[in-house]
Amino acid sequence: MxxxxxxxxxxxxxxxxxxxxxxxxxxxxxxxxxxxxxxxxxxxSEGWVVPTVISPTDPEILQLNSQIAQQAAARDKLLAERRDVQSRLANAERTVTAEQEFQERFQTALSSERASRAQALQRLSALRRESHHVRDEIAESSKAFAGLARVRNNTLHEARLLDKEAYLTSNYQLAQMAQSNLTLAEHTVDLENRLDGLKRELLGLDSVRGRSPSQRNQMTTAALLLEREYTRSVLEQARAENTRSVLREDLQALDEAITRYSKLLKTIRDSPYLRAFEGNLTVAFVPYDNLDDAFPGTPLYACMAKLVWCHQVGVVGQVQEGEVSVKHPIRQHFVRGVMVELQLQDGLSVREELLHLGQPPLML
CATH class of the missing domain: 1.20.5 (Single alpha-helices involved in coiled-coils or other helix-helix interfaces)
Structure with a gap:
């Protein structure tokens, strides 16, 4: 049992x-x-899409926002440098303009001063010639008159026809005549000195203008000081022009760098992830192979076990610009594609692992 x-x-x-x-x-x-x-x-199959839920803590959003912050900070720094360079460039431009105006006015003033000195020299030269002629006539007349008066006075005084007071008065007048001749000689010397001074001033002005090597050897102290100021202005202008050239190159390089940063920022801001997040859009990833079937208005179906018991959950909206790369839902390798806007009937459908385009995959 x-x-x-x-x-x-x-x-x-x-x-x-x-x-x-x-x-x-x-x-x-x-x-x-x-x-x-x-x-x-x-x-x-070329008729599936991958819905994407984008949140503020999404790694793509965090990375894009971090890149925007970094690139914007770098561009703002370049903009600040550009403003500084532009300010320095404007100062260099003003310096060049001011020095050029000074040099032009210096040359004008120098020419005017030389013309004035030349006219004064011409007038003094004419006055000197007249003075020499008058001086010679006065000297000759004074000499003849003094000799005759002295002989006459001595003769009259010896003959006792001229008292002592008259004799002394006559000699005093002759002494005054001699003094007048001496004063005239002093004036002549003073006139000669003024003429020599004007000639030296003209030579000095010509040496500043640098007409010839021989004239540059006639430099006076006043002319030397004038030339130093002019040379200082020329050097300052050259320095400002060199600075201006360098700053223009720096400004061009900064503009190019700012343009690159602006394009990079635009590229980042145009990312499909970021635009979908900022626009509160429901999106899905579509591989390039499936893009021909994902035109706006195409019905979307969600299925159990990915392939069976399907029902429509919405339609496809506008295609978003920009390329993205997503891991394949089945074969686990990355595929390239774009994002499309989804118009879903309920918010739960976006959580599906994938949706089908146009019709259910097995028509069930």
């Missing part, structure tokens, strides 16, 4: 083990077939 019970228990255990093994084998086989079918379907 016990033996029969044991045999029955063993038989049931063996049958149960065989049934379990058969069930597991069928399950494994079905899983394998479903895996191969899924792989085969996505190998040839």
């Amino acid at each position: 016990n033996q029969q019970v044991a045999n029955k228990v063993n038989s049931l255990a063996v049958s149960a083990y065989k049934a379990l093994g058969t069930f597991l084998l069928v399950l494994i086989l079905m899983s394998f077939i479903m895996y191969l079918g899924m792989q085969g379907f996505f190998l040839v």
Whole structure:
């Protein structure tokens, strides 16, 4: 009796083990077939999209915002440098203009001063010639008159026809005449000195203008000071022009760098992730191979187990500019594509792992 019970228990255990093994084998086989079918379907299918939920803590959003902050800070720094360079360039421009005006006015003033000195020299030269002529006539007349008066006075005084007071008065007048001649000689010397001074001033002015090497050897102290001021102005202008040239190159380089940063910022801000996040859009990733089927208005279907028991959940909206790269939902490699706007009937559909374009994949 016990033996029969044991045999029955063993038989049931063996049958149960065989049934379990058969069930597991069928399950494994079905899983394998479903895996191969899924792989085969996505190998040839071009009608699926991957919904994307974008949140403020999304790694892509955080990375893009970080890049925007970094690039904006770098561009703002360049803009500050550009303002500084522009200010220095404007100062250099003003310096060049001021020095050029000074040099032009210096040359005008120098020419005017030389013309004035030349006219004065011409007038003094004419006055000197007249003075020499008058001086010679006065000297000759004074000499003749003094000699005759002295002989006459001596003769009259010896003949006692001229008293002592008249004699002394006559001699005093002759002494005054001699003094007048001496004063006239002093005036002549003073006139000569003024003429020499004007000639030296003219030579000095000509030496500043640098007409010839021989004239530059006639430099006076006043002319030397004038030339130093003019040379200082020329050097300051040259220094300002060099600074201006360098600052213009710096400004051009800064403008090019700012343009590059602006383009980079625009590229980052035009990222589909960022524009979708800032515009509160519901989006999905579409590989380039599937893009022809993702035109606006295309119906979207969500399915159980990715392929069966499907129902429409919305339609496709506008395609977003810019390329993105996303991992394939089945084959786990990255594929390139774009983002499209989704118009879903409910907010839960965006959580689906993938949606199908146009119609259910198996028409179920």
